[in-house]
Amino acid sequence: MSKLVYASVTAKECHGNIEKMIRKFLKKVKKERIIEQARDRRFYKKPSVKKREKRIRAERARKREEAKRQRRLKKQMRNYKK
Numbered sequence: 001m002s003k004l005v006y007a008s009v010t011a012k013e014c015h016g017n018i019e020k021m022i023r024k025f026l027k028k029v030k031k032e033r034i035i036e037q038a039r040d041r042r043f044y045k046k047p048s049v050k051k052r053e054k055r056i057r058a059e060r061a062r063k064r065e066e067a068k069r070q071r072r073l074k075k076q077m078r079n080y081k082k
Contacts, residue, residue: 007025007028007029007032007034008025008028009021009024009025009028
């Protein structure tokens with residue numbers, strides 16, 4: 001069973017700016033992966049397919065983090081040489 005997630009934005013947080021409220025709401029929905037979950041649950045997926053997709057997502061995240069770390073190190077080395 002999955003947890004319930006509520007994404008809400010108040011007018012007070014955005015000082016009544018409707019465009020800002022919409023952007024903030026969409027950002028929260030993306031962060032909580034609400035739409036992605038709905039798409040995933042639309043059709044049945046075999047457990048083996050779910051496991052494979054999870055592994056692929058984790059691998060991509062690791063590569064992204066490693067690339068981020070490499071860029072940070074490269075930037076530090078450039079600043080260190082100066």
